[in-house]
Amino acid sequence: MAVGYKQLIEEARTEIENLSADDALNEIGNDDTVFVDIRDVRELEREGMIPDAFHAPRGMLEFWFDPESPYHKDIFSSGKRLIFYCASGWRSALSTQTAQKMGLQNVCHLDGGFSAWKDAGGETAEKKRK
Numbered sequence: 001m002a003v004g005y006k007q008l009i010e011e012a013r014t015e016i017e018n019l020s021a022d023d024a025l026n027e028i029g030n031d032d033t034v035f036v037d038i039r040d041v042r043e044l045e046r047e048g049m050i051p052d053a054f055h056a057p058r059g060m061l062e063f064w065f066d067p068e069s070p071y072h073k074d075i076f077s078s079g080k081r082l083i084f085y086c087a088s089g090w091r092s093a094l095s096t097q098t099a100q101k102m103g104l105q106n107v108c109h110l111d112g113g114f115s116a117w118k119d120a121g122g123e124t125a126e127k128k129r130k
Contacts, residue, residue, distance in 0.1 A: 009090050012097035017108035021120035024083060024110050028123075033081045038095050039114070043087060044127040050085070050117060051125040058091050065102050076104060085110035085117065 019027075027033045028051075035053035037044065044055060054075055056064055063071040076082070082104065084092040092109035099107045110117060118124065 005090070009093050012093040013111075016093060016096040016100060018089075018093070018111040019083060019108045020111055021116040021122065024085075024117065025120060025122055027081070027083060030081075033083060034075060034078070035110075036075075036082050036084045037086075037114075038084055038091055039086050041127070047087075047114065048124040048126050050114070051123055053085075055127070058086070058095060061095055061098060062102065065099060065104060080106070082107045083110055084108070086113045088115055089113040 024035075027035075035050045037049045037053040037055050038058045038061065039049075040057065041055070049055070056073070060071065063069045064073040065076045066072055067077055076099075082099065084095045084099070084107065086092040086095075089109060089112045092113060093111075096107050096109040112119075
């Protein structure tokens with residue numbers, strides 16, 4: 001393997017904003033901030049999520065980001081601050097890097113992920129059924 005996942009994650013972290021759980025807690029209630037949960041739906045059902053977070057499965061992000069895609073989601077062109085998170089901060093670091101490469105601005109990731117959020121005393125909510 002020429003480049004392993006650890007190197008990819010470390011490179012991403014040097015190119016993106018890594019938001020601490022304490023700083024992320026301060027973003028709750030800010031109408032100009034959206035938490036974006038990229039975990040698998042089974043993780044959300046098992047563990048819950050940050051209240052009012054937007055669920056965007058990791059496998060669809062590039063299609064949901066791009067306004068020219070038939071799958072585009074308006075939240076990604078809203079101009080709001082987007083805080084990506086996953087379970088431990090690995091997938092969200094890569095997702096944030098991809099968002100930046102595609103031209104999204106004002107994006108960051110929750111360093112340490114949902115685990116760090118819970119450890120910092122962050123509130124959780126059950127996944128909303130659609």
